[in-house]
Amino acid sequence: MDFSNRFIKSELNRTIQVGLLALALVIGWFWLLHDAGLNLGDEGYLWHNAQRILEGNVPIRDFRSYDPGRYYWSAIWLAWLGPGLLSLRISLAAFQFLGLFAGIFAIRRVVRSWWALLLSGMIILLWMYPRHKVFEISLAMIAVLIATRLIEKPTARMHVIAGILVGLSAFFARNFGVYFGISFLAIIFFLENTPNWQQKIVNCGVWILGVLIGYSPMIFMWVFIPDFFRDFLDSVVRLFTPYTKFQPLPVPWPWTMSGVLQQPQLWASFFLGLSYFWLYSFYFLGFLIICRYKHRCVPLFSAAILVGIPLLHHASGRADFPHFSQSIYPALAGLLTGYPLIDNVRWGKSWRWTGIAILSMLFLLLTQSSNEIYSGIEKTKIILNRPSYFVSYLLMEGNTIWLPQGQAEYISGLEECLKADMIPGINIFIAPYDTGLYPVWQTTSPIWDAFPIHKASKAEEEMEIEQLKAHQVQWALISDMPLDDIQERRFSVSHPLIWQYLLEKFKPVNCQALSAKQWLFRAKP
Template sequence: MDILRINWLTMHYLSQKKFKQDLQILLLAAGTVLALFLWQGHKGFELWDEGYLWYGAQRVMVGEVPLRDFMSYDPGRYYWSAAIMGLLGDNGILALREAVAVFQAIGLFIALKLLSFNTDRPKQILLVLGTITLAVWMFPWFKLFDIVPSIALIGALTLLVQQPSRRRYFLLGLIVGLAAVFGRNHGVYGVVGSLGAMAYLATRRGDAPPLPIPCVPWPWRVPFGQVPPIEAARGVLLGLFFIAIVAFGMLGVVWAICQRLRNKPISPVLVASSLLALPYAHSAYSRADAVHLAQGIFPFLIGSLALLANQPAKVKWPFATLLCGASLLVMLPVHPGWQCYATQQCINADVGGSKLAIEPGAVNDLAMLNKLADQFAPGKQSVLVTPFWPGAYAALNRKSPMWDIYALFPREEAFELAEIERIKSAAPGFALIIDIPIDGRDETRFRSTHPLTYQYILENFEPVTGYRQESAYQIYKRKETGPAPRTAP
């Protein structure tokens, strides 16, 4: 009985200790996200990708279904956002950012838990450095629905690698499925990582998935002498990060398999991160810029920090500090809080009922939209803004007359004819075409990707001037002989 009592007391002590550690990590994650939100939650705004998420969340709140009723990503992010916005009773941009902040806190908590995995007393300094490093890469905020799934997949794979069991296989499958609900690409990456984990557990070798290499900001392409030294250093580090995520995936998998074949211990977090590094490199290399790198870098970051956690102090602290400093140098300049601080040009403006500090260009764009709506589409009359700026509908709280709210890709004739019928039914008061070529290619302009819709606008609307000087903004009002305006629901 004494032995049983001792064992019970020991387990109780360990569980209490683990609970306190988890609570500390949770408070660190939540506190970090709260601090970031207070710093820059009211700063910055863009009508493009941010508006794409905002509009989708608004439409879900009124009962529409993503993909069926409007162009969207996979539905998880919209239902998550709409659920929390509904609890807050607010469909504004700040409510949306608060919903994403909750998601971010969950992701950061999981990541910090991984850094303390199999460690009785995680080093507080490493946790702080890790928190800064991970948090600065959690950008842009509206892409956190593509960042947090990668962290959750690392966590699920870590548990499986540590101790395979039916329960943990089920958990992994559940996490992969949930990740796919937020983005089908995450489901694919999760499946690839899962297969890799099974191969690793069976000590079988496998080939790494091939990677298409687009125009990448390689470090040797930095225009030294033509940019300030700090920008040159940032360019070099950005290129090195792109190299590092691939090298880490390849070398990490090889090292993990070699260690397993030798029956030597290796961190499950490192194994899980290595297995997901190459699949998520696909996301990072899809457009090869800092924003897309942030969506694919977390397996590398978590794996590197997990590797450093078990190194001697003379290795751990210099390299952890270097990784943190490099992350800050690369990513801090793209955060809106830093941009507003550095440029001192942000202007307070009303964005769909929320007060934000945003850059002057966005202020002018919103002012133009409000002026056009007041003059040509009063009340709740429909408006047409294409091919970008889905945020215009969210800011004006109007329903898009088109399903294709982000009209970037060429469409078949039948699809365009259906879109034209939707526009006819909605009878928008004005049409705004953002005539900007993607990557400088004229074939990506709206007139090329949607020629029938473009021709319909030219035939049923007439151009107006005096709102913006930029030639990229083509503004049209509905012809007086056209159908009578209708109020959008």
């Protein structure tokens, strides 16, 4: 009994220590970056949609959105702290803490040195990019931890917890719910050391019960919010039509690129393609190791491989740096655990030096691609009173943020062009990229889709034209630059009816802040 109490106390102490380490890292990173940079696209989209919830709107039904969980999480914090950008970033930091705690706690099962844990935590933190996608990254970290525990102790309780995670993940991002569902089913039927198939089926049933519990917030919305279930089904069907919000981007494999050494602007793409090659190779070899040694594999390594393999779909469907970083944690966990991949088999220096080489390559990718690394460097210069490319910008909400000089001049220049009506709540339509200008100017999108980067159907365009008329929109800011340099992804091509409506009912306004292929329109009298 005394031994049991000491063990529980020791485990509790280690949990608290890991929690404090994760908290210190998140607070430090937040302190550095809380007022640095602003992504007017995806981060602005999250900020705008969280504010829509505060107005009583429902995601998917009243405005186009991803799955509701992320918006309700953010809206809770905005309701408590205020609707500003700082409140949004506090909500993201809170979720980031949950993920980082799980990520470090999982690695703690293999890595005993606190200095090594600190270094591992810092590496993981740098890869929690972009900050507005911290939900996907954190959920992957939690999934690896729970998968590890399930492999170690396949009890009924752990199956319920694993199911709850899958259901909750689907409430935040349905694709991650599917990915984790595949991973846990693989663990239940392929990896668990259970005596017979009847027991595996029982375990699966208990796991499904957990899934229903975790997904209960969405089920509640289906049942009690009018028309929500219909619109949810429409959003699922839309995924399999040309009108999906998903825009694919192929992997830049290294062997498809030529003249890289002579073209520095291609280095980031080259390192990205090299990193994808490593990621695929790591999971392929890891899966072979699991098939060969199965129950002898270290549980964390097995969990990392089985959680990571389905995430390759997310990483590769739109093969850019943000999607790669959202999917990399399981591989990092497998790499950072060091060399005990198989019980009683340590791969020694060869694994260690291989890990150092891979981490060095990934760090080069970070320095070439991460806007937050860039923001952190520039913010550090400001703190040290050194010359910086960042300048201060005062938001309407009263907070000051630091932006790249070009971005600050762009927003200020637009405000100068709009000065006749530049008040909070300005009646403007913005498409498709700069959604963040809505909350910056304390207004909301007049149409259902605040981030219209997808190809719209005729019915959707006609509906949104009626919404523009109903809101009596006075201004329109349109970026007609092609997404991914693909001409079919220009706004004038993806939304031809709205584009024609703007040309007929609005007149162009000269504005020096605009770049090529940007238009500022004002409604005709």
